[in-house]
Structure formats: structure tokens, C-alpha cells
Amino acid sequence: MEAAVSSLHLSSPAIHGSLRTSDFMFLGVPKPPSFLNPKLKAFAAIRCQSTSTKEPKAKRNLLDNASNLLTNFLSGGSLGSMPVAEGAVSDLFGRPLFFSLYDWFLEHGSVYKLAFGPKAFVVVSDPIVVKHILRENAFSFDKGVLADILEPIMGKGLIPADLDTWKQRRRVIAPGFHALYLEAMVKVFTDCSGRTTEKFEKLLDGERSRGGDAIELDLEAEFSSLALDIIGLGVFNYDFGSVTKESPVIQAVYGTLFEAEHRSTFYIPYWKIPLARWVVPRQRKFHYDLKIINDCLDGLIRNAKDSRQEADVEKLQQRDYLNIKDASVLRFLVDMRGADVDDRQLRDDLMTMLIAGHETTAAVLTWAVFLLAQNPSKIKKAQAEVDSVLGQESPTFESIKKLEWLQR
Ligand code: HEM
Numbered sequence: 001m002e003a004a005v006s007s008l009h010l011s012s013p014a015i016h017g018s019l020r021t022s023d024f025m026f027l028g029v030p031k032p033p034s035f036l037n038p039k040l041k042a043f044a045a046i047r048c049q050s051t052s053t054k055e056p057k058a059k060r061n062l063l064d065n066a067s068n069l070l071t072n073f074l075s076g077g078s079l080g081s082m083p084v085a086e087g088a089v090s091d092l093f094g095r096p097l098f099f100s101l102y103d104w105f106l107e108h109g110s111v112y113k114l115a116f117g118p119k120a121f122v123v124v125s126d127p128i129v130v131k132h133i134l135r136e137n138a139f140s141f142d143k144g145v146l147a148d149i150l151e152p153i154m155g156k157g158l159i160p161a162d163l164d165t166w167k168q169r170r171r172v173i174a175p176g177f178h179a180l181y182l183e184a185m186v187k188v189f190t191d192c193s194g195r196t197t198e199k200f201e202k203l204l205d206g207e208r209s210r211g212g213d214a215i216e217l218d219l220e221a222e223f224s225s226l227a228l229d230i231i232g233l234g235v236f237n238y239d240f241g242s243v244t245k246e247s248p249v250i251q252a253v254y255g256t257l258f259e260a261e262h263r264s265t266f267y268i269p270y271w272k273i274p275l276a277r278w279v280v281p282r283q284r285k286f287h288y289d290l291k292i293i294n295d296c297l298d299g300l301i302r303n304a305k306d307s308r309q310e311a312d313v314e315k316l317q318q319r320d321y322l323n324i325k326d327a328s329v330l331r332f333l334v335d336m337r338g339a340d341v342d343d344r345q346l347r348d349d350l351m352t353m354l355i356a357g358h359e360t361t362a363a364v365l366t367w368a369v370f371l372l373a374q375n376p377s378k379i380k381k382a383q384a385e386v387d388s389v390l391g392q393e394s395p396t397f398e399s400i401k402k403l404e405w406l407q408r
Helices: 062-074 097-108 127-136 145-154 163-176 179-209 219-236 248-265 281-306 313-317 329-335 343-373 376-390 397-401
Strands: 016-020 111-114 121-124 214-218
Touching (some): 163 343, 179 313, 219 281, 219 329, 281 343
16 A cells, blocks of 8 residues: 655745735734734735646656656556546646645645655645544554655654654653643744744834835745744754844754755655765755754753753643743653653654654644635634734633634
């Protein structure tokens, strides 16, 4: 049976939001909640680059036809009545991958087989089917190419791990996501979102001083920075500060994601050839990027171990997370009594959460804004719910749960 691959690593649509000084919206909030600057009074006006199914598809060449044959052969031919998205490999490149995936979704529906290129994917976007695969029958599906691609990055982290390691680490990591931790995280989300809106506000002020009234933003990039800052603080208490600055570690994270995407769509796994990592420039860069991130994570693990305060899980879950300096998952894992783990496994766990929790969140936010921007009545509904539930208050874990329509 062909593996159903849940791809965590595909980029979202390139959305360029045009924000006006008089028309400002952030995540469906019509007027700024208290953590935003009250100078920004606003309504939504986000223009998005649209996707279109009418764009002419690239013509298939000899290589495409050969790779289609190979793909079908390797994946056991047809999959019952599942629709098959066919085309040229070049459809996958030249623009963000999600544009093509979205076009095929519109054409074929929420389950289809992507049957060209070197690999076959089953692309699923129906929540009921996703639940069936990931929750109800998780052990019936192989992660296939996803685990293969992620293993060099995440090692034995939860996503590519073998079953024994997964069971053992899952038991240890899951208690780290307890109620008080989540409550503290909502404050991290709020603070980091505040930094993003401050940045937008400064850009708008600058534009106003030059006589303009609109700025153009690449929202995918903005949400990526926001998500990176949040995941760094939440998982290992490290402030990337990527909303406002560049750094080698930030560049290395993006470089690594970029390489993962390249590997998931390239014809042959040339990176497995022994000398490739030394000879091929992009592979040299990939290993250089990995080293930068690993060195950073190793330093954080060393610091956390140096300041270890061992405690039972129950005691750890009762710490005053809203007021302690380090509420991170790393702190929890290092302090947990009886869960001594080697640094390599800990680093794999952190790397997995960093990579899995960053681009996914950014993609969801980008798509949410993209779709909302195309549905003015839905934006109004979202804004009304945020207004009535949060008013001028900062969000809390409890109040977020009341945003029922937005969570549907
Ligand atoms: C909206 C954002 C997110 C989406 C769409 C998403 C999606 C997914 C999907 C589809 C899987 C299943 C992968 C598989 O089993 O092959 C998964 C697993 C996982 N995700 Fe996320 N994720 C998101 C946010 C996060 C965040 C914020 C974190 C980190 C704190 C994270 C960490 C993980 C981990 C560790 C796993 C493996 C779980 C296990 O196998 O036990 N994800 N995610």
C-alpha cells in the first residue's frame, strides 16, 4: 500500500497583504486589543495574490512521462477510484508548491494522488479523512518519504522515530504540554504578536511620514518569523527575535526547511551518495546550516542541564508557569525526575518541535488570512467574535476556548 504522506513542510501561498494606515487588520481584529497600540484604529483591507485553476498547465516533457511511468510502477499502479493529479513536474516549481496543491484540490477534491515526479503522494485535505489516518488508524500507515527526508534533520525525534523510540519519548514529552504550560504560552503568543504589530505600525508610520498610506507585506514571511519566535520561546526558551532581526541561526532554520522541501520533490536522492555532502554546494550548505542549529540547541541543553532542578512530573506541572523565567518544554524535560536522557535524543526532540511547529503554524495562519481576505462576510464574523469574546482584554487560555466560530 502506498504511504499516505502528511506533509509538514510545504510552503504556503505567497500572500502579499496591502495594509493601509486607515485600513488595518491583524488576524481578524477590527480594533486593536489592549496589547496593540491603540493608535491603530482599523478595518480590514488585505489584498492577496490569488490562485487560479485557469492558468495554463506546463506541457509534459519526456522526463515527466518517464517519471510518471516510474511513479505508477513503484506505487503499484492505480489506487482504486482515487483521482489522479497529473501534469508536468515543472507545475511543482516556479511558484509556492501550495498553489499547485490548491489548484488540484479545486480540480479533484479533498483526496487525490499526486502521481508525477519521482514520488507518489496521496494529498489529503478533508478533516474527516485526516482524522481517520492520523488518529484512528495511525499505525496502519507508513510515513514513507516524509520520515526518510526528515531523519537527517530530526534524527530520532517523534516524527521520523522508530516505533520503540516513539513510544518511549511520546510518554515523556506529552506531559510537558499541560494546562499551566498552555496558559503561559498564550501570554507568549500575545507578546510575540505584539512585537509583530509594532513592526507593522512602525512601517505604516514611516510610510505616512513620506505621504503614503499603504504598505505591502509578505504575510507568509511575517507569520514565519512570528511562529519561529514563538516556538523558540515555548520549546527551549530561546528568543530568535526574528520579527525584528536576522541572524545566522534564523537563516539556518530557513535553509534547512528549504532543503527539506527540495528533497521531497527532487527526482533522485543524490544527497545519499557518499561524497555529495562535500561536493554539492547546496548539500554543503545544508550540513553547515544543520551544524549552526545543532550547536545552538546543544548550548541550550547544556545550560538547562547546568541549572537542573529535579522534580516529579506532578510537581513540575504545578510550577508557577506564568511567573517563572523559563517555562519551556526543554526545562520540563531536563528537570523531570527519572527521565535522564542523552543529549543527542534531547536535541532530536527539540529540533523536531522546532521544525514541525514553525512552518506548519505559519502556513495555517497564512492560509487563514488568505481565505478570510477573500470572504469579507467571514472576516466580519471573525472580527465580531473576537470583539465580543476578548473586547479590549488580552487573550487567555480560557477566553481562546470561547472563540468557537473561529476554531471550527
Ligand atoms: C497548525 C499547526 C500545525 C500543524 C498543521 C501540524 C501538523 C502535524 C501533522 C499533520 C502531524 C502528523 C505527522 C505524522 O505523524 O506524520 C504532526 C505531528 C507532530 N507535530 Fe504538529 N502541527 C502543527 C503544530 C505543531 C507545533 C506548534 C508543534 C510543536 C510544539 C508540533 C509538533 C509536532 C510533533 C512533535 C509531532 C509528532 C507527534 C507524534 O508523532 O507523536 N506541531 N503535526
